[in-house]
């Protein structure tokens with residue numbers, strides 16, 4: 570068995586266009602039963618998990634997540650209402666802006682709020698465990714396929730096993746086992762585990778396509794080279810290539826397991842995208858090389874001091890008139906000031922392995938970009954995102970190199 574049979578059962582390397590005709594996950598038998606050993610196939614460009622059992626479990630967990638964190642009428646709404654009651658009981662108005670320590674003291678031991686938070690966290694833990702156990706059980710095949718894809722084109726892969734990885738990049742961010750750098754199967758785990766995070770809206774790279782398509786282009790219309798920093802498994806890097814098929818497109822990530830998997834997946838899709846394992850603060854590209862740099866949800870996972878260095882590097886590798894388009898928690902929203910919003914940030918930081926989630930609330934991205942010679946428009950083009958619903962189309966920060 571190789572990775573293709575493991576993940577798809579299909580021998581063909583499909584392009585995005587041909588992949589749209591999905592292979593059925595399992596074949597119906599004349600008596601109406603399902604043949605569980607039939608090829609698992611694709612759903613569009615998404616290769617189904619090799620086990621129907623694990624897939625069912627993951628889909629159940631995704632539904633639970635939607636219930637735990639979605640919009641009105643779910644557990645989040647119940648918790649939000651309960652925080653209002655707690656504020657009232659303590660003599661505050663519903664919109665009172667309390668310091669973080671007071672918010673925590675007010676909320677931390679409330680059974681209703683904590684039941685909501687616990688449901689969310691247990692769901693997250695079970696999601697990671699489900700996919701990790703599955704890929705660990707098939708580790709040999711996964712590693713063999715990763716290695717075999719290394720030299721498959723048309724794109725390139727630059728791994729750097731001697732990269733000096735800073736401690737801050739070794740954390741198990743959002744409690745993903747092994748984090749981005751510590752498990753050779755990290756790319757598999759991240760890709761399939763984040764289906765839960767994105768509530769299913771990254772199976773066809775929808776969120777990443779939403780960002781890639783929203784990115785503004787330089788005034789002179791020239792887009793020859795594009796870089797995504799913090800590319801993980803390359804879902805936005807490939808989305809950028811789809812939008813700009815003639816451009817030289819690079820995805821860069823500190824995680825070797827991330828770019829390794831990104832390259833394998835991109836080769837499977839038959840796309841010409843390049844990946845490099847490197848730090849966003851020291852990319853190794855020449856000055857003025859790129860017309861556009863894009864990043865999606867990496868800044869909040871990095872200490873502010875390192876983000877300051879990254880902005881310097883972004884400015885260095887962009888040519889004059891080049892665009893930086895970062896999409897992150899506070900590039901289209903202000904950090905929360907209300908008690909419930911602050912509690913959620915604290916919970917994410919304390920229990921979901923987000924060491925810099927709190928300091929990121931104070932990160933002056935616009936200030937750092939201005940300091941390195943970029944002009945900043947805080948009301949720039951907004952991306953269409955699906956996982957939160959709330960950030961659809963809101964104006965997002967855009968920076969242009971002078």
Ligand SMILES: C[S@@+](CC[C@H](N)C(=O)[O-])C[C@H]1O[C@@H](n2cnc3c(N)ncnc32)[C@H](O)[C@@H]1O
Pocket residue numbers: 738749750777798799800801802804805806821822823824827847848849850864865866867870871
């Ligand atoms: C949440 S993921 C990004 C998701 C991805 N952009 C997408 O479209 O789905 C954050 C990524 O940033 C990477 N990262 C964190 N710090 C980095 C750094 N200093 N340099 C390069 N990559 C970094 C992590 O390894 C991780 O893969």
